[in-house]
Amino acid sequence: MQINTNSKIQKIQRLYQRRGILRLLSFIYQIATSRLKNKIAYQKWIKKNTFTQQDITSANQQIKGWQLHPKFSIIMPVYNVEAKWLEKAIESVRNQIYTNWELCIADDASTYPHIRSILTNYSKHEPRIKFIFRTENGHISAASNSALEVATGEYIVLLDHDDELSIDALFENAKLINQHPEVDFIYSDEDKIDGNGSRFSPCFKPDWSPEYFYSCMYTCHLGVYRTSIIREIGGFRSEYDGSQDYDLVLRVIEKTKNIYHIPKILYHWRSISVSAASGSQAKPWAYTAGRKALESMLERSQYPGRVEETINPGIYRVRRDIIGNPLVSIIIPSAGTTIETPSGSLCLLENCIRSIQQVSTYRNFEIIVVDGYDIPKEILERINASNLELVRCAEPFNFSMRINKGAAKAKGEFLLLLNDDTEVITPDWLESMLELAQQIEIGAVGAKLLFPDGRIQHTGVLILEGNPCHAFYGFDNEFSGYYCSNIVNRNYLAVTAACLMMRKEIFHQLQGLDEQFPLNYNDVDLCLRAYQAGYRNVVTPYAQLIHYESASRQKGLRPGEWYQLNNKWKNYFESLEIDPYYNQNLSLKTANFELF
Template sequence: MTVRSSRYIQKLRKLGQAWQERGTRGFLRFLYDRLKLRFRKHITYPQWVAQHRFTKADRIAAEQQIERWKRRPLFSVILPVYNVDERWLQQAIESVRKQVYPNWELCIADDASTRPTIKPLLLHYNKLDPRIKVVFRETNGNIVAASNSALELATGDYIALLDHDDELAIDALYENAKLINQHPDADFIYSDEDKIDANGRRSDPFFKPDWSPDYFHSCMYTCHLGVYRTSLVREIGGFRPGYDGSQDYDLVLRVVEKTKNIYHIPKILYHWRIISSSVTSGEYAKPWAYEAARRALTDMIARSPYPGWVEAGPRPGFYRIRRKILDYPLVSIVIPSAGTVAETVDGSRCLLEHCIQSIRDRTSYRNFEIVVVDGYDIPEPILNAIAGPDLRLVHCADPFNFAQRINLGVAAAQGDVVLLLNDDMEVLTPDWLESMLEFAQQTEVGAVGAKLFFSNGKIQHVGVMVLGGNPGHAFRNVDGDHPGYFLSNLVNRNYLAITAACLMMRRDLFLQLGGMDEAFPLNYNDVDLCLKAHQAGYRNVVTPYAQLIHYESASREPGLRPKEWQNLNQKWQAYFKTLGDNDPYYNPNLSHNEVLFEL
């Protein structure tokens, strides 16, 4: 047999395996994705911008749609001004005047600027357009005072925040009005954004996830364009003195405590100006803003039912919220295992024994029990090696079914919190249980996951995306120190699903959700569990501060079994449609071929 014919046979076998795993519909999607990936060209952001320009035809269609709307909300664009370069201020104002959607007012508060060109320019626009209101403050009070002065001028249904050197996209208010017509309950709306230089060149886009509370507690990711129901902003007292530089962050932290009607428009509707005086000019441009953000987060914790504190994150402008562990609950670590011995870089090793030893030796949180579920196949020497007062053994004589064995282990568990753990794991960070418990104890949280590495240091798991019905690990196989998209690999972040290789959940919630679906004996039982939690209104979160090595598939053969993909998609097809066939923690502008957050 020639090498060429051998490769041909291997390809046919792979195609046959894909058909068995996915069924006919899934196999056709698999072929489409593979072909799309082969011929896909990575595009640059300037190319993307050129493909997504707002055209004359778009404008005509938008104007026709506006005429048919039942609701035409008035937007009050809040614009605090202080000693800005005249050309940037003019461009900011013109970006509002050029809006496709006409029902707006521009509320400008000059904070006692000393530049002689600013007052005449503002008076000119005030006379030029009756929708432009201006107030001149007698004394300089900084951005909070100026923003509140502008807010006093507002008569609109919603306020939109604009910095004095930035620009709104031409369709910014139109897209917000469109969403409000679809969702009149909207209280807080945010969009994607990018940066723009002095020559009008756009760069550094931020394609954001839908509302992600734990990511928001890590950084002020919603930022621009932020649109808020005016009555709600006034109800909470507007912008608070003492939070200059992070007044928007503090505002949103208080807004989201009053409403769950939060919407995200996955479109670039705001352009930050890259100039030396802007926060976009570098990490250390405005250190007082980062300190103000820390105070705002500290206040948020004080208002919450979960006491804690704020720690610095991996870079300026990023934070880690810590929570005190309440009532020191017993954690039941449930490990299905056959006591497999595998070859590693360190030689032959019993994975289960090594896993349990790393738990016992490295874990700082001591209130745990270990529940090992086996099929009467763990060798006696290994049972003797792992025996201890913290370990109990549960037997199952049925053929291996991961979901079934997890369910049996949870049923036998005595803890209020369960941790599902593969036997091919090794603990790296001593406070891994505390880091996960901080989230699992919160009643709004469903599944909690950890950051897992392959034995070669590459990333195995920092969260699971479900794109087009295909679950995939974000940043799988990239370098372990890769920061991720806008530092998402280094801070707490919400995901739709989490691997059961290391998954924590309150035991009562696990049982409330019906446990793991035993119709998924090997794969997707964890995705199914997380989807059940998300559908029930809980949020799932991954913390990179809990870290373990995952010797993945060392204890069993990798790959899907027949119909597993098809069964998952049949079960969740209707729910996927309610999510718009998009993972809410990804972004539809990013590539669905690989979970690498690329265009």
């Protein structure tokens, strides 16, 4: 998940052209300040979360009380690695608190003479180390498969020859297996480690997020997999060398839904010149292999399509073919409000509909405007179109009620809830949302909404201690987000109904919007019900609209709205403990994915 130099330069050029020098300088300052703040914060985090002798004693007591003591086979392909890194990698295994492991090392015909002597020496003193000396160099997948052949554990663990496991890595995985014996795939958080042993760049990951995974191999390290599944799918495939782990997991997740995330840093990825951790230039072929792995996945999928590479190496866009030519019913509650802008008066509804009609490349849609008999006649005459229907609602303004009334009139297979204070700016916005919403496991699909000046209004809703928060609210659109989360499809608990697509059958299954939420949180409530029903919600940054937020109604919450949401969902929030698409190590004070 690296961002290369060229993409950074292009980003700076776009910012300068669109926003001018002041906004460019503000953006650079914001990013630099954030990075420095997080760098300092992570060193504090390390001190606070270092495994102590007391923790080790407690862990050993827990191990004695476990019913299950799974055996881990650690797979380590080796090729011409410096002696000191190889020894550190092996020692990180030998130092594990949990002791039921075997280290399966396959040397891939290394030409460095110290490799054989180091491995031979370790095998004399450590019976849990197995090694194979391959006679031909077959590269990483072939070597990994050689190591896999001698593995006897119930689970395999992947370790690169120059990286390190944290002392509690296997303990935490064995602990989770005791809690969830059905687990087939476990991944943890990770960081990087330099040649001096200094740790940096932590990656605190969400729980299983399929759309994010199809955009980048975010699960990465530490990966733990049920051995029988790895053997069932045929192990590693050499044609995907460089992204062989990505290809492996893409096939694993087709076999199981028993996927768990440990929100602890259990793996230290060595950042040296020959390692992928050092940057995107270290192994450029890996990104071509990653694309091939995704293309292979699409060939097996019930939703075929194509893969597009982005300007960020290792970041992809999976485009699913839209099935048929389904009708999309766009439902817009409106009062025909006019606002003043720097360019003059603007009728929000008229501007919204004009942008839909003129910008959209997908043409099979109908527009349903729901009003309270208050849209001026001249505006109705101007927006009149053959695919537009007007639904009247005499009751006092209730967003949920008006959406439900519009949905009752909808002829489309898909509903698109849309505020009248939005303006479409990406031509394929409907296609970008449809290709996700058509998938049977997906509930609500949200878009990326921007303020008129280019700052982010919505790119996903996180729920932190019962408080719905917009991720990266107010950041510049050019900000890529935490590990590129703002520029790829990504799962969130909720999305805003200012632009929300959902299959009509799901909307009716969930009984529409709850009219007890007349203004706010009706979208959060809908998305939570979808998630609770087993659907996952997604935000796509490829559908972008300008949002003149709250221009058509008063800003802020009405008394009691937040308490109403929390009263309804209190038990569910407590059962979740933390938003599954966030991370418990990150700050609950803001939704900016910061440590403190």
